[in-house]
Amino acid sequence: MPPLGVIFALGAVLAQRILNINLRQPSHISVLCVAPDLREMVFVIQSQRNSFHVRQAEERRADLLKQVHDLTEVRVKSPLQLVWHGKRHRERYNVLKLTFDEWFLGKPLHDEESTIIHHYAFAENPSIFKYPDFAAAWALSMPLVVRLANKVRDEPLKSDFTIDLKHEIALYIWDGGNGPHLTAVPELCTEPEGSPNAQYCATTLRKDPPLCEEPVKKEDIFVAVKTCRKFHSERVPVIKKTWEKDALFLEYYSDHAEPSIPTINLGVPNTERGHCGKTFAILQRFLSSAVPDTKWLVIVDDDTLISLPRLRVLLSCYDPSAPVCLGERYGYGLSQGGYSYITGGGGMVFSREAVVRLLNSGCKCYSNDAPDDMVLGMCLNALGLPITHSPLFHQARPEDYSKDLLAHQVPISFHKHWNLDPVAVFNKWLRDDWRTNTSDEHNEKSKTEL
Numbered sequence: 001m002p003p004l005g006v007i008f009a010l011g012a013v014l015a016q017r018i019l020n021i022n023l024r025q026p027s028h029i030s031v032l033c034v035a036p037d038l039r040e041m042v043f044v045i046q047s048q049r050n051s052f053h054v055r056q057a058e059e060r061r062a063d064l065l066k067q068v069h070d071l072t073e074v075r076v077k078s079p080l081q082l083v084w085h086g087k088r089h090r091e092r093y094n095v096l097k098l099t100f101d102e103w104f105l106g107k108p109l110h111d112e113e114s115t116i117i118h119h120y121a122f123a124e125n126p127s128i129f130k131y132p133d134f135a136a137a138w139a140l141s142m143p144l145v146v147r148l149a150n151k152v153r154d155e156p157l158k159s160d161f162t163i164d165l166k167h168e169i170a171l172y173i174w175d176g177g178n179g180p181h182l183t184a185v186p187e188l189c190t191e192p193e194g195s196p197n198a199q200y201c202a203t204t205l206r207k208d209p210p211l212c213e214e215p216v217k218k219e220d221i222f223v224a225v226k227t228c229r230k231f232h233s234e235r236v237p238v239i240k241k242t243w244e245k246d247a248l249f250l251e252y253y254s255d256h257a258e259p260s261i262p263t264i265n266l267g268v269p270n271t272e273r274g275h276c277g278k279t280f281a282i283l284q285r286f287l288s289s290a291v292p293d294t295k296w297l298v299i300v301d302d303d304t305l306i307s308l309p310r311l312r313v314l315l316s317c318y319d320p321s322a323p324v325c326l327g328e329r330y331g332y333g334l335s336q337g338g339y340s341y342i343t344g345g346g347g348m349v350f351s352r353e354a355v356v357r358l359l360n361s362g363c364k365c366y367s368n369d370a371p372d373d374m375v376l377g378m379c380l381n382a383l384g385l386p387i388t389h390s391p392l393f394h395q396a397r398p399e400d401y402s403k404d405l406l407a408h409q410v411p412i413s414f415h416k417h418w419n420l421d422p423v424a425v426f427n428k429w430l431r432d433d434w435r436t437n438t439s440d441e442h443n444e445k446s447k448t449e450l
Helices: 051-073 093-101 142-154 165-177 236-241 276-286 308-315 352-360 372-383 424-429 439-444
Strands: 006-011 030-033 040-045 081-085 105-106 138-141 190-191 203-205 223-225 250-256 263-265 296-301 302-307 325-327 329-332 339-342 346-352 414-415
Touching: 006 414, 040 051, 081 263, 138 142, 138 424, 142 165, 223 276, 223 308, 236 424, 276 296, 276 352, 276 372, 296 308, 302 424, 308 352, 325 339, 329 372, 339 372, 346 352
Parallel strands: 006 040, 190 203, 223 250, 223 296, 250 263
Antiparallel strands: 006 138, 030 081, 105 138, 296 346, 302 414, 325 346, 329 339
């Protein structure tokens, strides 16, 4: 194999023209102009084990191969070059400059304020650190890939938890200032496919999430809300004002039975954290005759805000007869043979088959206050069942995420009521089905990554 110059990593839902980076969009930021011998480029399609995502990745692979075929028929002779836009002249570098230097390229995101999902990094000035929007694709030069591969081999990763991979990868590459910062490439975009703003984009997003089939029916979803007595008057009313009406089958599980809500006492004492005992009791109840026989189980906290109509659209892409475990995926000890898990605050979604396999495995909590999401992750890992990640579920509040990231999402959930009006948050971000939203601005910008 000849030496490789650049590796591109891209999601399976990017639209066309990934190879056709154009230079005519004015910008004051440096960009990488790619018109190379394609043997110097490697494309890595980031996908997942679930059959829906496998199909998405195969479609993207076929599209890329077609583009390669089309490009090789009309050979482009200009070399790789770095062009600084916004100046009176262009400084050109030959291919060796990019071949021997370390480059980390992408569409930059930044935090407006320090956030828990990034471990409050750069607390004094969080906007100074840039990390890539994976939805736009990102790229590494081969010298950087080689150095990082050696580093991963020789030095154990320092963090036990993997929360936001794109931010953590950028930190790992930056290496406290010893490695490169992310270089912004304007042609790596998250504009909707076919929009005027996407004229010079190499990557775009589909305007709408793929509707694989008709949205899952209301009667196919059972929603379990975990609560406790002290939050009956504070958090439960928020659910009733916002998203409860979108659930046909919903039960509140608490340490105290209160008929006015109503809540159900599962016989598990309330714990300040963890809630593993309560969650496993919910799983057992879901398979019993006490609740309707549905295809999907959704478990949320009492401070989770969720759009069930959007979830029904998303679930149309998944097979309920398969063991599907869906939500925002975190990781623990992944570099030492650890496991992934669905973080509970954003909502955990299970097919009936997944619940059956979990309980039949004999897996259980080691204590009532064990972290339920992590225990479930250990169980699923032991069973060899994959966690399917969706970035549309959010463990934290909208303000804990980059504005540019949320701008191209149609979110399904957020979590926590800290220092905000949860009803206002729901009305702004989650109210109404995304297909019938009356805001022209929202419709124009709405697109998603699955």
